[in-house]
Amino acid sequence: MPISFESLHPDVGVQISGCDLSRALPEQDFKALVEAYYRYSVVVIRGQSLTPIQQAVFVRSFGTPKISQRKEFHVAGVPEIGRVGNVKNPDGTPAAFLDRYGDLWHSDTASDDHLDGVTMLYCVETPKVGGDTCFVSxxxxxxxxxxxxxxxxxxxxxxxxxxxxxxxxxxxxxxxxxxxxxxxxxxxxxxxxxxxxxxxxxxxxxxxxxxxxxxxxxxxxxxxxxxxxxxxxxxxTRPESVYRHKWQVGDLVFWDNRASLHSASPANYVGGNRLMHRGYAYVDTTH
Ligand SMILES: [Fe+2]
CATH class of the missing domain: 3.60.130.10 (Clavaminate synthase-like)
Structure with a gap:
């Protein structure tokens, strides 16, 4: 199936269909996907089924992975991928990083020298209400x-x-x-x-x-x-400038942190927990 593109908002965000990210994409499809990433700043690809290793491979295809300092939330054996959300271990301790940074407008690269960073979130669990992510250009x-x-x-x-x-x-x-x-x-x-x-x-x-x-x-x-x-x-961040993403299990969303701001919603979820697998890569824009 050829890949296709659908704009999600006049200013920011595109949905790409016809991609299976669990396997290497044909070269021309990957090129089109990278072009869309820069053109729209935020890319949404739904209906994926990705192991953490497959996600890490996709993260690496964009650049050098950044390993989160929060080692306790790394997916076992895949340090490129961290768990973010409100899920708990059986003993009640957090099983994921509850990112309170998230519910404020920010760029993930602002505390770094290297501004060209891509964040990739893969949705494993999502509540019925809450947990949306908002983006602006x-x-x-x-x-x-x-x-x-x-x-x-x-x-x-x-x-x-x-x-x-x-x-x-x-x-x-x-x-x-x-x-x-x-x-x-x-x-x-x-x-x-x-x-x-x-x-x-x-x-x-x-x-x-x-x-x-x-x-x-x-x-x-x-x-x-x-x-x-x-x-x-x-x-x-005027309301008309915002693309608000409502998550579905299997969504992979990634964004250009130089060109956009994002914000999660406050973590008062209703009807289920939230769990994302998060990867991040420094992107070389010099070639
Ligand atoms: Fe963030």
Missing amino acids: LSKAYETLPADLKARIAGRQVTHNFNKHNDYLLARNQGAAKPLSPADRAKWEDRVHDLVQTHPVTGRQLYFISPTLVKTISGYTEVESQELARLLVEHA
Whole structure:
């Protein structure tokens, strides 16, 4: 069956049908899939049946896998794939990482130097209600940004730091994040990124910002930086700009973290648990 494409939203997201990712794709199909990934930023492929090893092979076809630090949630024998969700072990301990990071708009690459990262979630279990994932395009956000805001961010740099995000989570809800020791905090260095960027593959301009990690924007005070970040994220995430993905078991969804923001819904699921198998790869965009 030839592969086919269906846009999911005018700004972001495409559904691809006719792919079986448990086997190597024909070269021209893989090429088409990569082109769609860049063009639409978010790719949805439903009806898959993937073992963690098969998913890891697909992750590797995009780039160098990043191994999650949360070893306790690695799938046994497949460290490239981590469990994310609210499932529990028989003794009541978590069997997956309950990602409270998830229910805020963010990019998974903001605490890194390498912004071209693909996140791949494969749905193993999903509740009847809750657990949707929302996406927006940062290229579209830049294109539609009012001229005065474009002028305010031209040539600026944004400093992201994971500690800022962790502090935010702790302040919001005790227990929502792990308090970090001074040694752990020291590991998370500031990452300085150009706020306005040209995507290395699509050539589209975008603004790269992951709100809860923002420390400062160059040329602005801390307070001004936070206000500017708020305006930029508010613009990017206007309801009409959002593609909301309702998960089905067997969905594989992957996205370009430079070109999009995503947000999960709060983890108050109804009618079942949520379990995703998550992989991530650094993508080389230089060829
Ligand atoms: Fe994320």
